Amino acid sequence: MYGNDFSAPGDAPDDTPGAGLLGEVEAAEAELRAAAARQRRGGPAPDEDLAAYFTEVVDAEQKIEPRDWMPEAYRRTLIRQIAQHAHSEIIGMQPEGNWISRAPSLKRKAILLAKVQDEAGHGLYLYAAAETLGISRDELVQLLLDGRQKYSSIFNYPTLTWADVGAIGWLVDGAAIVNQVPLCRCSYGPYARAMIRVCKEESFHQRQGYEILHTLAHGTPEQQAMAQDAVDRWWYPSLAMFGPPDGDSTHSAQSMAWKIKRFSNDDLRQRFVDMCVQQAEVLGLRIPDDDLRWNEERQAYDYSQPDYDELMQVIKGNGPCNRERMAHRRAAHADGAWVREAAAAYAAKRADKREKVAA
Amino acid sequence: MSNEHSPLWEVFVRARRGLSHTHVGSLHAPDAELALRNARDLYTRRQEGVSIWVVPAGSITASSPDEKDAFFDPAADKVYRHPTFYEVPDGVAHL
Numbered sequence: 424m425y426g427n428d429f430s431a432p433g434d435a436p437d438d439t440p441g442a443g444l445l446g447e448v449e450a451a452e453a454e455l456r457a458a459a460a461r462q463r464r465g466g467p468a469p470d471e472d473l474a475a476y477f478t479e480v481v482d483a484e485q486k487i488e489p490r491d492w493m494p495e496a497y498r499r500t501l502i503r504q505i506a507q508h509a510h511s512e513i514i515g516m517q518p519e520g521n522w523i524s525r526a527p528s529l530k531r532k533a534i535l536l537a538k539v540q541d542e543a544g545h546g547l548y549l550y551a552a553a554e555t556l557g558i559s560r561d562e563l564v565q566l567l568l569d570g571r572q573k574y575s576s577i578f579n580y581p582t583l584t585w586a587d588v589g590a591i592g593w594l595v596d597g598a599a600i601v602n603q604v605p606l607c608r609c610s611y612g613p614y615a616r617a618m619i620r621v622c623k624e625e626s627f628h629q630r631q632g633y634e635i636l637h638t639l640a641h642g643t644p645e646q647q648a649m650a651q652d653a654v655d656r657w658w659y660p661s662l663a664m665f666g667p668p669d670g671d672s673t674h675s676a677q678s679m680a681w682k683i684k685r686f687s688n689d690d691l692r693q694r695f696v697d698m699c700v701q702q703a704e705v706l707g708l709r710i711p712d713d714d715l716r717w718n719e720e721r722q723a724y725d726y727s728q729p730d731y732d733e734l735m736q737v738i739k740g741n742g743p744c745n746r747e748r749m750a751h752r753r754a755a756h757a758d759g760a761w762v763r764e765a766a767a768a769y770a771a772k773r774a775d776k777r778e779k780v781a782a
Numbered sequence: 783m784s785n786e787h788s789p790l791w792e793v794f795v796r797a798r799r800g801l802s803h804t805h806v807g808s809l810h811a812p813d814a815e816l817a818l819r820n821a822r823d824l825y826t827r828r829q830e831g832v833s834i835w836v837v838p839a840g841s842i843t844a845s846s847p848d849e850k851d852a853f854f855d856p857a858a859d860k861v862y863r864h865p866t867f868y869e870v871p872d873g874v875a876h877l
Binding site for chain 1: 787788790807808809810811812813816823824827828844846
């Protein structure tokens with residue numbers, strides 16, 4: 424399945440939620456290999472204009488690699504985007520980590536632990552991809568701790584009940600996948616490769632969330648109510664994850680030309696809504712939007728927009744949990760200092776010993 | 783995770799017996815032993831490998847893409863290195 428080839432709601436549903444997206448990730452991976460196979464040119468000729476060469480490579484759907492020449496703005500844009508993506512994965516461990524000790528069974532606890540560990544892993548793949556652009560890990564970590572780089576605003580909402588863990592998996596990870604699948608085709612090689620890895624793992628996250636909600640929604644009336652309440656609270660913040668409407672989006676046009684970004688915010692948001700409607704029906708839960716209805720003419724659902732003023736407030740630091748999330752991250756970084764120092768001291772001591780033996 | 787105390791390592795994983803090690807990404811670690819353990823946790827959480835190599839990134843010498851054409855040019859005019867260069871007369875078997 425390629426690019427805009429989204430299935431219409433009338434089509435036969437996939438066997439499981441997310442199956443279509445996973446197919447797209449595999450298609451992106453196959454395309455990555457195909458692009459590498461049809462590469463005809465190595466580097467630019469000695470007297471060739473580097474900017475023209477860069478454009479030619481990008482236009483030919485080939486990947487830019489770390490040591491290639493690239494426009495400074497391309498480098499800066501990628502560093503910002505990949506770093507903020509990495510920070511989001513790291514901060515994203517907190518809302519769900521909140522429920523590890525209170526998971527309702529050992530099975531759920533083991534799964535949630537694995538999921539939160541994956542988020543850490545995703546953060547590390549992405550930091551590593553950002554570092555290929557010539558910024559150090561220390562700088563990246565410091566940019567987050569100083570609040571000079573942002574993370575996804577969604578993680579500034581609290582997880583009030585166990586059902587929130589389900590809603591995060593289904594809606595938040597679902598929205599993240601819709602956002603991220605096109606990034607598997609990003610023109611920057613290390614980012615594209617990291618995203619393929621992330622998306623494959625993210626698919627497990629979405630399904631585990633969906634399963635939690637499905638179990639609750641088919642449980643006692645109290646459990647049903649808890650599941651519905653979680654969906655009610657997470658729906659609009661999840662829609663806001665796609666960013667401001669296209670008219671107000673500042674970075675879009677250039678990123679599209681550079682093939683960092685493939686679809687507009689509104690296109691991706693629409694796609695997410697269209698996917699969720701059928702999935703909500705199977706859950707037996709209601710999407711909290713009175714104006715949600717199928718539009719025959721557009722072959723898509725009409726839906727209510729999220730509150731973008733609220734989004735801007737949360738981005739500016741005034742969400743329900745902004746201060747808590749940053750305080751926790753700074754404390755974790757400070758509390759871990761002795762571990763980093765001890766490991767470094769141990770490594771230095773052993774290197775010293777080896778040198779003495781060699782001498 | 784200080785860069786001088788915790789340098790960058792490149793990670794190579796052998797997915798299955800019979801395949802070569804393939805570069806999968808990088809990570810920071812203070813020494814080789816911890817780099818291996820971190821690599822296991824980061825790159826083989828889903829049984830993606832049966833063997834891992836870690837190499838200090840600073841120890842890798844790479845060719846520069848800027849001089850790629852010139853650097854690899856010597857191979858370009860030696861088509862006779864490929865078996866397809868040769869004309870095989872009709873009717874010859876096992877060649």
